[in-house]
Amino acid sequence: MPRVKTSLTGIKPTHVPHLGNYLGAIKPALRLAETYRSIYFIADLHALTTIRDPEALRSSVYDVAATWLASGLDPDKTILFKQSDLPEVTELAWVLSCMLATGQLMRGHSYKDALEKEENPNAGIFNYPVLMAADILLYDTHAVPVGKDQKQHLELTRDVAARLNHVFGEDTLVVPEAVISEAPLVLGTDGTKMSKSKGNGIPLFASKKKLRKFVMSIKTGSETLEEKKKAEGTTVYELCSQVSPAHAAEMKEKLAAGNFGWGHAKQILFEALDAELGDKRDGYHALRADEDKLDAVLADGAERARVVAQATMARVRNAVGLRR
Ligand code: AMP
Numbered sequence: 001m002p003r004v005k006t007s008l009t010g011i012k013p014t015h016v017p018h019l020g021n022y023l024g025a026i027k028p029a030l031r032l033a034e035t036y037r038s039i040y041f042i043a044d045l046h047a048l049t050t051i052r053d054p055e056a057l058r059s060s061v062y063d064v065a066a067t068w069l070a071s072g073l074d075p076d077k078t079i080l081f082k083q084s085d086l087p088e089v090t091e092l093a094w095v096l097s098c099m100l101a102t103g104q105l106m107r108g109h110s111y112k113d114a115l116e117k118e119e120n121p122n123a124g125i126f127n128y129p130v131l132m133a134a135d136i137l138l139y140d141t142h143a144v145p146v147g148k149d150q151k152q153h154l155e156l157t158r159d160v161a162a163r164l165n166h167v168f169g170e171d172t173l174v175v176p177e178a179v180i181s182e183a184p185l186v187l188g189t190d191g192t193k194m195s196k197s198k199g200n201g202i203p204l205f206a207s208k209k210k211l212r213k214f215v216m217s218i219k220t221g222s223e224t225l226e227e228k229k230k231a232e233g234t235t236v237y238e239l240c241s242q243v244s245p246a247h248a249a250e251m252k253e254k255l256a257a258g259n260f261g262w263g264h265a266k267q268i269l270f271e272a273l274d275a276e277l278g279d280k281r282d283g284y285h286a287l288r289a290d291e292d293k294l295d296a297v298l299a300d301g302a303e304r305a306r307v308v309a310q311a312t313m314a315r316v317r318n319a320v321g322l323r324r
Contacts, residue, residue, distance in 0.1 A: 005142040007036035007179070010043045010083070010135055013060035014051065017067045018201035019273075020186035020194030023242050026071050028181055032145060038078040039139055039305065040068065042298075045083045045090070045131060049124035065294045067204065070284035081301035083135065088309045093134035095316055096160050097127065099167070104159075105129060109152055133157035138309045140174045145181040154178045168319035173312070184242055189218045191235045205284040208274060215270040220262035229255040229262075236262060240269045247272035 009029040017026065032038045042064050044057060051057045061082060073080055083089060105111065108129050114121035136144055136157050146154050154176070161173040185193060188200025195201065202214045218235050231237035231252040241248035251268045254260040287294065317323040 004037045005035075006140055007032045007038050007143040007145065008136055008139055008141040009038070009040045009145060010046070010132070011040065011064050011068065012043045013047050013057065013064045015060065015196045016063045017204055018194060018196060019204055019239075020188070020201065022067075022071065022204050023186045024183040026068060028183060029145065030068075030072050032143075033074070033078050036143055039141070040073060040078060040080045041135065041305070042080075042082045043135070046128060049122060049128060061298075062288060062291055062294050065298060066284050066287040069287055069294075069297065070205070070280045072280075075297045075301060079301045079304050080297060081305045082298050085298065085302035086138070086305055086309050088306075088313050089131065089134045089138050092138050092313065092316060093127070093131045095320060096133050096137070096164070097130045099160050099163050100130060100156070104156060108156070109149070129153045129156050130160075133160050136176050137161055137173045138312050139305065140308055140312060141176045142174060143179045144176050145179045147181060147183055151178060151180070164316075164319075172315050172319045186242060187235045187238060189214060189235075191219050202273075204277065205281040207281075208278075211273060211277075212270050215266050215273065216263070218266060218269075220265075223262075225261040226259055228258040229260070231255045231265075236265045236269050240265075240272050243269070243276050244272035247275075 009032065011025075029038075029040065042061050044061055047057055047060070051060075065080065068080065069075065105126055108126075110128065111121060111126050114125055132153050133156060136154075137160075144154055144157075155178075158175055161175045165172050165175070188194035188198060189202065190198070190200040192198065192200065203210065206214065218239075220234065220236060221229070223229055231248075237248060237251055237255070240251055247268050251265050254268075255265060314323070
């Protein structure tokens with residue numbers, strides 16, 4: 001097993017990533033590559049629990065790949081691949097599901113949430129923690145960055161790995177640790193959590209002109225231009241401090257001095273965003289226009305991931321008695 005520890009991040013391709021995804025998920029996940037041998041995968045099998053439009057799914061996979069690459073994912077130093085390119089994961093999910101009590105899945109909170117909303121969840125949603133466990137265990141993952149909402153699923157992964165090891169041999173699977181990530185909450189233009197479904201998102205790679213329009217649409221207080229204003233707790237300021245502390249400090253000082261309106265503050269936020277995203281935006285559009293190149297990056301990533309996956313599956317098949 002490799003001496004450097006492995007971290008794994010899954011990305012569900014359900015929409016074009018927005019600024020909340022960039023600040024809350026992409027940037028923190030890319031920082032992992034400084035400490036770990038980092039693997040990133042685009043979870044198209046997971047997306048099938050909700051997506052019914054094949055073209056939308058194919059397109060989202062490219063959107064996500066281009067976004068992460070343009071945001072700084074280095075495909076030579078890390079591994080980026082598409083989940084379904086390694087069908088071994090579904091075989092491992094089956095083996096794991098045979099080690100899990102159905103009660104454990106029934107207590108899964110995304111399944112329970114779906115039941116509460118009377119969504120009549122499909123079996124994919126019920127089984128999703130098993131596929132997630134297989135994603136993690138297939139690649140000998142040591143560290144999984146998880147938000148608080150995913151802690152329960154990681155516990156299930158640890159349980160099932162420990163159980164399989166206990167029954168079939170201690171060295172079969174690596175039991176992973178959770179790295180609890182305190183992802184910042186990114187607010188949308190209406191001042192509530194930025195979310196695709198709420199239509200309050202700031203697109204990551206919109207043109208400069210559109211970006212400015214989105215920034216100018218952020219809700220603010222109605223103080224007069226002359227009034228001295230408190231920056232903390234306002235959407236414009238909080239967003240700015242997540243993008244560029246230097247721009248945020250300037251904004252805070254000017255707001256506190258008075259004669260500085262919210263329109264001026266938004267202009268500072270726009271400049272901070274444009275400085276952060278301008279080059280990446282160009283990179284994104286060049287990459288997104290070249291699906292052959294994206295396919296090649298993903299195929300190369302899959303080939304390298306397969307080396308680890310096949311070794312894991314050889315241990316698993318041998319341990320449980322599918323091979324000798
Ligand atoms: P989603 O866009 O709902 O598929 O979210 C994908 C990931 O992006 C989440 O697991 C979060 O880590 C991150 N994310 C999405 N929206 C936000 C937000 N408003 N603030 C912080 N992180 C977010």
